[in-house]
Amino acid sequence: MIGAGFINGSLVYTFEKTHSYFTRFIMYQNKTTPRTEMAPNYFDCSKVDGTLRYCVFHTEDPCCGAIIKPTYVDINDRFEVKGNFSDPSFNVNSITVTVTPGSGKFNFYFDETGTFFYPFSYAAPSISSIIPDLSKQVLTINGDNYFTNNSTFQVSIDGVNQNNIGITVNHTQIKVGNFNRVDPGPMSVGVVINQVSIEKNFIYCFPATISSITSVSNLIGGIVTIKGSKLSSISNSSLIPTITIGGDKQCNFIKSTSTELECQLDPNEYGGKNLSVDVNFGCNSKSSGDVTFTYNIPTISSASYSNGIVTLTGTNLGTNNESFIQLSGNGINDNIKIEQFEISSDERIATFYLPYLRCKSFNINFTRDGISVNSLSVSVPLSINVINRPSISNGTLNIELYYIDCPINSSTQIISVGNSSANECSIPSLPSPTSDYYVTTCSIPYGTGINKEFTFKYNSESVKDKFSYAPPKIESRSLSKFQFDITIHGNNFGNSTSLIQVYFNGIDISSEIQSLNDNQFTFKRLDSYENGPIDITVDGNNMESSFYLTLPPIIYGIVNKDNKTLSCGGIITISGTNLLTNDEEFKVKVIANHQNTTIFVADEKTLLVRTDGKKSPLIVSIFIGKDLIISNVTLTYLEPIVTVIPKVRNNKDGISIKIGGISLSDIIKASLKPFSSENIPLKCNLQCSLTPNETFYYNNPKLSSNETDITNSSDCLICHSNSIVYETSGILNLQFGSKLLQYDVKIEEIESSKGG
Numbered sequence: 001m002i003g004a005g006f007i008n009g010s011l012v013y014t015f016e017k018t019h020s021y022f023t024r025f026i027m028y029q030n031k032t033t034p035r036t037e038m039a040p041n042y043f044d045c046s047k048v049d050g051t052l053r054y055c056v057f058h059t060e061d062p063c064c065g066a067i068i069k070p071t072y073v074d075i076n077d078r079f080e081v082k083g084n085f086s087d088p089s090f091n092v093n094s095i096t097v098t099v100t101p102g103s104g105k106f107n108f109y110f111d112e113t114g115t116f117f118y119p120f121s122y123a124a125p126s127i128s129s130i131i132p133d134l135s136k137q138v139l140t141i142n143g144d145n146y147f148t149n150n151s152t153f154q155v156s157i158d159g160v161n162q163n164n165i166g167i168t169v170n171h172t173q174i175k176v177g178n179f180n181r182v183d184p185g186p187m188s189v190g191v192v193i194n195q196v197s198i199e200k201n202f203i204y205c206f207p208a209t210i211s212s213i214t215s216v217s218n219l220i221g222g223i224v225t226i227k228g229s230k231l232s233s234i235s236n237s238s239l240i241p242t243i244t245i246g247g248d249k250q251c252n253f254i255k256s257t258s259t260e261l262e263c264q265l266d267p268n269e270y271g272g273k274n275l276s277v278d279v280n281f282g283c284n285s286k287s288s289g290d291v292t293f294t295y296n297i298p299t300i301s302s303a304s305y306s307n308g309i310v311t312l313t314g315t316n317l318g319t320n321n322e323s324f325i326q327l328s329g330n331g332i333n334d335n336i337k338i339e340q341f342e343i344s345s346d347e348r349i350a351t352f353y354l355p356y357l358r359c360k361s362f363n364i365n366f367t368r369d370g371i372s373v374n375s376l377s378v379s380v381p382l383s384i385n386v387i388n389r390p391s392i393s394n395g396t397l398n399i400e401l402y403y404i405d406c407p408i409n410s411s412t413q414i415i416s417v418g419n420s421s422a423n424e425c426s427i428p429s430l431p432s433p434t435s436d437y438y439v440t441t442c443s444i445p446y447g448t449g450i451n452k453e454f455t456f457k458y459n460s461e462s463v464k465d466k467f468s469y470a471p472p473k474i475e476s477r478s479l480s481k482f483q484f485d486i487t488i489h490g491n492n493f494g495n496s497t498s499l500i501q502v503y504f505n506g507i508d509i510s511s512e513i514q515s516l517n518d519n520q521f522t523f524k525r526l527d528s529y530e531n532g533p534i535d536i537t538v539d540g541n542n543m544e545s546s547f548y549l550t551l552p553p554i555i556y557g558i559v560n561k562d563n564k565t566l567s568c569g570g571i572i573t574i575s576g577t578n579l580l581t582n583d584e585e586f587k588v589k590v591i592a593n594h595q596n597t598t599i600f601v602a603d604e605k606t607l608l609v610r611t612d613g614k615k616s617p618l619i620v621s622i623f624i625g626k627d628l629i630i631s632n633v634t635l636t637y638l639e640p641i642v643t644v645i646p647k648v649r650n651n652k653d654g655i656s657i658k659i660g661g662i663s664l665s666d667i668i669k670a671s672l673k674p675f676s677s678e679n680i681p682l683k684c685n686l687q688c689s690l691t692p693n694e695t696f697y698y699n700n701p702k703l704s705s706n707e708t709d710i711t712n713s714s715d716c717l718i719c720h721s722n723s724i725v726y727e728t729s730g731i732l733n734l735q736f737g738s739k740l741l742q743y744d745v746k747i748e749e750i751e752s753s754k755g756g
Helices: none
Strands: 003-007 009-016 041-049 053-061 103-110 118-122 128-135 138-144 155-159 165-169 174-176 185-193 202-206 211-215 223-231 242-245 249-256 262-266 277-280 297-307 309-314 325-328 336-338 349-353 361-368 376-379 383-387 397-401 414-418 423-425 439-442 450-459 462-468 473-479 485-491 498-502 513-517 520-524 534-540 547-549 556-558 571-577 588-592 598-602 605-612 617-622 629-639 641-644 649-651 654-662 668-674 681-686 713-721 729-736 739-746
Touching: 003 118, 003 414, 103 439, 103 547, 128 185, 128 202, 138 185, 155 165, 155 174, 174 534, 211 277, 242 262, 297 361, 309 361, 325 349, 383 462, 397 450, 473 547, 485 547, 498 513, 498 520, 556 617, 556 629, 571 588, 588 605, 598 617, 641 681, 668 713
Parallel strands: none
Antiparallel strands: 003 009, 009 053, 041 053, 103 118, 128 138, 138 174, 155 185, 165 174, 185 202, 211 223, 223 262, 242 249, 242 277, 249 262, 297 309, 309 349, 325 336, 325 361, 361 376, 383 397, 397 439, 414 423, 414 450, 450 462, 473 485, 485 520, 498 534, 513 520, 534 547, 556 571, 571 605, 588 617, 598 605, 617 629, 641 654, 649 654, 654 713, 668 681, 668 729, 681 713, 729 739
């Protein structure tokens, strides 16, 4: 027999499968005489499991049993069963034994020979709770059946027997000293009391402790960093925790140390705030600590400034739609909201152009989804902006100051231009209480040109920049008497002829400069000059816009051939340059026989005027403005020349003829003498040409259409009489002054009237 015990209220004996076993139970009165009043009984030994056979005791008539009352239990002690066996109620199938406090294992023998025995033990130790105190390195084990003897028990943790142990409360409490535990997860605790082991080791789970947790963006997910203690198992590297956020969101483990853990959290459309966090090492315990997780908590680790751009470095910076940036600080009247900024796709970098601020230090406030980051203080270097171009002489430079060291003190501000000595600047001041900048005014030395380097110093900061002197500007021009010299008036011309270039009509005339100072220069006028733009460059500094220079006319002379002019129209031709000026001061005026003339054709080089005078000769003078340029030039009329004598028209209205010629005069006597009739006087009208050799068009209903074009004459003389001529030829008499011209002419034959 291997052992015996009660299972589900039945007495069960265990035997090796190949050994003999009980079939029934007999109680004896003495060593040789069995009892006869005992109820029938038997053992059911049909259950075999592996190498063991189990025999279950059955009886038909249970009754009161005997009582064994040993005074001390020892495996070698023998006990006699005493009782009133003659009592019909005596139950031979049940024995109640009262055992004194103790521990360990012992046997019950049911015969005097000790052949058959029942192995028995005190109840196994049990654990109801475990309380670790890592600060004191003490592990308290609460339970039962620990007895009182410190020398007869053993405690094991994860299979390792502990040395510093003791029963601190009889039977119910044990403490383990020098206890230290760095690993999270399950800890198996076993207790053995005098060779009786706990039935099942008690599993205590050391939870991870979370002291802080980082956030990630719900849009892109990311790596969550958890800090605390017991976040990794040193003794069991294969023990990987399960991390859940908000009860159902898995955060995939990446790596961990005992104090820091990283896991990957996938994007989550809905995000969330104050979500629970659990780091579980597999024993159904939740991590301790009141730390919760919230999506989209932005962080900013640093800010930098370069070339007008602020760069924020952090995490979970979101998108332009859900985040915003504000600037605050000294010199900022109201918080400035940055309307435009860029955020990288990984939400780690945000950039924006820094608006101009009056003070160098300010705070950046970043908010995403209603969650703000602690303000980050930023300082940027002094920046300046030149807002004017000083004049060449005695100039002042006005400078806007941004990101200045506030508050303003009375320290000296200085400016150094090139290699010149430093000059002081005014104390910076605000143009208005709400201005975003300060202004200072600095005196600068005489100079010319563009892109002049200078250094501005304020307190301990120095800034290098460039400025340009004001460009040359022309305001007016004047001429010397008789217009031999031209003086240009303006400013910023400098005083060095080697630094100034003057272009007139695109031609460099710098070499013609006779005198120069900052406000004017003079150059000689050449006859070849014509009206046009004048441009100036001083030491590389160009005029902003050209100045259109109008010059007075130059009269070369009256160019009528042989000093003759036409008696019909009195045309006078003047040659020169710039004849079309609109300047009243320099208008050309031509006087003939003390009368004004009329300009009817003009360009810059030729002027045609005509006089209404009939008297020859013409005494001509020319003025430019009020200055008399040419005086008393005598012009005489050309002799009249007849070039066209057509046939005389003859009809019931009378006779008419159109005569073409050059220099015809309206001081004329004309008549027609038919060969056999009296002389007929003609009345004539003169039409003068505008210019010699011009083609005329004359519209007269008395002329036929094929006679309206006169192409070989300048002037047109039309003569008419109401007389009717019945001859076909005659003599035309034309007397211009003292000159008589006679021409044989043909006369149209008049048609005779038909009678009734």
